[in-house]
Amino acid sequence: MKILALSTSTPRGSVALLDVEHSDHGKHGERVLASMSYDDLHGHAERIISAIEETLAAAGATRADIQALACDIGPGSFTGVRVAVATVKGIALALATPAVGVISLEAMAAAAFASAAAPGDLVVPVIDAKKGELFLAVYDAPHAPPRVAPRHLARDEVPAALAALAEGARVVVVGVVAEELPALRPHLAQGPGLGLPDASWIGRLAAERLARGPSSREDLDAAAIEPLYVRAPDAKPAQPGYAPPR
């Protein structure tokens, strides 16, 4: 089964086409057939389709070969996340394929456990949330629910929060934004898929999800994919009789 995966939650846009083989024993193996990326936060909507076409061409595939879709649902740039989510929804409308949303931070953690971290380590993926904050989550094993679910936290509160969680475990921080925080730099691991979420890891996690099959009727339906914003919109209800400047 071929999965097309997209990520546009950060300045890094990426597309990957994966091939997944299912064996009789519920195991599956996946292979990235082709992938590409670019750096352009404000250009996702312009570039995503040509990035998809480029990836398919590199794999010698066409849109008719796509059997499932995967997209990065954030957290990350609100507007950026919606580009991949809406693109996948549009593609699924035409192809009627199943679709899976994958959390950006989880994709980074999965990449870390495959390279820089071992089970038992505390893997902490971080993404710039602007406004002096980071999006982060904490994972202590691959293929397991997070120790700390995705959230936003003020930059200067992050080191103390991690120290309180560590309890002697090795802390592995992944994410380019960590370079800007001196307290995190000693824990920072670098490598492919670690700096920013990458579509190939979005695709791999989607493959696991697809292998388990739908858990409900709505599951695996692109229409039901919701971005994971983590942070509420920046707006306050109006006071009666007061007209705010526009």
Added chain:
Amino acid sequence: MRVLGIETSCDETAAAVVTEAGDVLSDVVRSQVALHAPYGGVVPEVAARDHARAIVPVIEEALRKAGLTAQDLDGVAVTVRPGLLGALLVGLSTAKGLAWAAGKPLVGVDHLVGHLMAVFLRREGVEARAPEFPFVALLVSGGHTALYRVDGPALGQIRELGATRDDAAGEAFDKVAKLLGLGYPGGPVVDRLAALGDASRAAEALPKPMARRDSLEFSFSGIKTAVARHVAQRAAQQGGPLEGQALHDLCAAFQGAVVDTLVRKTVRAARQEGVTRVVLGGGVAANRGLRARMTEECGRRGIEVFIPPFASCTDNAAMIAYAGALRLAAGERDDLDLAPATRTSLPRVTRKGGGAR
């Protein structure tokens, strides 16, 4: 030719299937108005989030009602400008994904061109009178207020004659309603209360907006300020908010002044252009006072007025699908790197802000 239109430029998620003849096969609009009401206006991020949630069900409903699948379409039209960028991006990205995967041509549509073409939509069971070109159009909504000369559906055939220097007329209704504690959106409630009031009893408190005879430009921020001043004065004198007859009278005076300006300038534009047809468009075209005054004043001067049904005046995707179908029928299509923009592609003559009134 059957074209799917997608509209997400502001606070309606909409999809429709329309032919190049203007026949509306389906028209689905999901309004976010209740979502934005607590904020007293449209919050861009709230709008974009709701579009992302609603876009697929709305498109699926439009296809289902038209009895079609994506494969049956001859093209996809989508609003690319003007509007809120985050909101536009949801519709545009979905449209691109759909058009690309279904192998259908994509065309971007300027939302204002959509409004100007909405008069040509043919809805089942609704008698439709379509004007011939050229006509003068008054496009008046919460986001836009402008007069155009329209010689045809293409961008080069539409010329702005004058627009608002500051607030849109619908925006003025919203702001005044907020000042009077009437909630959001302001248009329908002010229209309703105005019908109960006597404009002459409050008219002296309000200026005539941009009344200069030779100008086709509008300005509605001054009258909003005058309403605020009037409300503050009354509160100081009587120790409470405006209520009852005094509130109805003020609504009548405000609406009367806005409608008067819109009608006078539209008539002036038609005379100046030597055109005998006037078309109304935009959400404020639902205002009963405006419809009545425009019909009366134009009728007295032998100008024919075309007011589309309400569903064609407010934001909808049928007008986008139709404007897109005209582009497709003319052999046009856009590349899939199409980008959204906050401003219209129609050339503008009115500068926002200062200058002699």
